[in-house]
Amino acid sequence: MLMKFFDYYFARVNEDVLDLYKNLMPDCDDLADSYADIFTRNDEESITFLLEFYRATAELRHNNQQQSILFNTHDNICFPFFVEQVWQMLDDKKKAAVAARAGNDELAAIIDVFISDVEMRNWFRREIAVDLGQDDLFSLNEVIALQNFSSGGESSFLKYVYPHVQNASGNVLDAGCGAGFATMVMSQFADVFSIDACQPRLERATALSNMMRKGDKDFFPGVLKLIEDELGDLAEDVHLNASADLLNGEPRKVEFTAGSIDALPYPDQFFNMINCLDVLEHTYDPAKIIQQFARVLKPGGRLFITVPTKFGEVVQHYYEGLDGSMFPAMLHMHHFDPLTLNEMFKQNGFKEFQLTPFDCMDWASFVEIADKSPQTQLVADLKSHPLDVVALQLFAIYEKI
Numbered sequence: 001m002l003m004k005f006f007d008y009y010f011a012r013v014n015e016d017v018l019d020l021y022k023n024l025m026p027d028c029d030d031l032a033d034s035y036a037d038i039f040t041r042n043d044e045e046s047i048t049f050l051l052e053f054y055r056a057t058a059e060l061r062h063n064n065q066q067q068s069i070l071f072n073t074h075d076n077i078c079f080p081f082f083v084e085q086v087w088q089m090l091d092d093k094k095k096a097a098v099a100a101r102a103g104n105d106e107l108a109a110i111i112d113v114f115i116s117d118v119e120m121r122n123w124f125r126r127e128i129a130v131d132l133g134q135d136d137l138f139s140l141n142e143v144i145a146l147q148n149f150s151s152g153g154e155s156s157f158l159k160y161v162y163p164h165v166q167n168a169s170g171n172v173l174d175a176g177c178g179a180g181f182a183t184m185v186m187s188q189f190a191d192v193f194s195i196d197a198c199q200p201r202l203e204r205a206t207a208l209s210n211m212m213r214k215g216d217k218d219f220f221p222g223v224l225k226l227i228e229d230e231l232g233d234l235a236e237d238v239h240l241n242a243s244a245d246l247l248n249g250e251p252r253k254v255e256f257t258a259g260s261i262d263a264l265p266y267p268d269q270f271f272n273m274i275n276c277l278d279v280l281e282h283t284y285d286p287a288k289i290i291q292q293f294a295r296v297l298k299p300g301g302r303l304f305i306t307v308p309t310k311f312g313e314v315v316q317h318y319y320e321g322l323d324g325s326m327f328p329a330m331l332h333m334h335h336f337d338p339l340t341l342n343e344m345f346k347q348n349g350f351k352e353f354q355l356t357p358f359d360c361m362d363w364a365s366f367v368e369i370a371d372k373s374p375q376t377q378l379v380a381d382l383k384s385h386p387l388d389v390v391a392l393q394l395f396a397i398y399e400k401i
């Protein structure tokens, strides 16, 4: 997928943008091949390259968004590539439905309709993209991971999980470890086993962890600055850039595995703690994953999660409708509410230890958005219990009984 993407992208960007990418990777024979290769490596050279790459591409996104790497923006140069990939993932019935809606069965013409017609994109997101399979999401994720170095949960980890981590011991699972920030921090206190289905993110996490083991600490201020810049407002109150001392300790054992968390390759009752931030909403079958967590966690062990709420779903759908996003934002397939979340965990032998709503919005602002939402039943349900503020996300700690 990565090779295909870079071939496509480099053949279409303007000369000056191509020069930018060539300058980042001088002296190579085949640019697309070299780019695809470096995202599958986890050595020092590759992580040095990645830091440069993500700094340069953030600047490109700021100055020339149309030519940058964005997967869900219809006037972006990469957009047709994503539509082509997703087209290949559709069965004949879905292809026929898309062709009928576009009034044409040629893919190039269909892509033009997607580019020009916001309602077509909204229809696709609501009716077709929601049925993409887990493997489809995994393979799209390889390219989506080119958008950012960080993986999104870093500030929640520092704010909500870190205070508990100093007491961690034994084995810790970082489920859906992403770019590996939490893995690095936790590895100073316990043996960490990290699993993610996205190979490029896993390589990034492996490289960072290797550098920590080698004592290459000079590196970390640059990494933390990049993560902080990418997270923007989300990182405001955790001061990531000033927290290089978080990584001053000696790492214990760290083991990375490429795979899906719905079939965890670890023995029963192997873990003392599980960290799983910003992951369950991306998965196909959260209940199956919770069963796996119940299997691998020791009695008394704690599980830390963050998930978006139903209020977050209404807000997310509203903004997606305005932009005409093709794919659910960030590929969130699920949203949760405290009662059903608690029920899912209880059924698997967990008890609630802490539930903290965050990312809040006042009721009046929420209602203003909700009243414009096409999700009438969900909105009616949510509005039947007015609140002062609503939370778009939840942080929860569950304890295995």
Ligand SMILES: C[S@@+](CC[C@H](N)C(=O)[O-])C[C@H]1O[C@@H](n2cnc3c(N)ncnc32)[C@H](O)[C@@H]1O
Pocket: 141, 150, 151, 152, 153, 154, 157, 175, 176, 177, 178, 179, 182, 195, 196, 197, 198, 201, 259, 260, 261, 262, 276, 277, 278, 279, 282, 283, 284
């Ligand atoms: C938004 S990122 C969060 C990453 C990390 N936990 C953090 O806090 O930054 C979601 C991650 O979950 C991974 N993921 C999604 N579904 C998965 C699954 N079924 N198995 C393993 N990883 C999965 C994705 O590849 C991605 O790296």
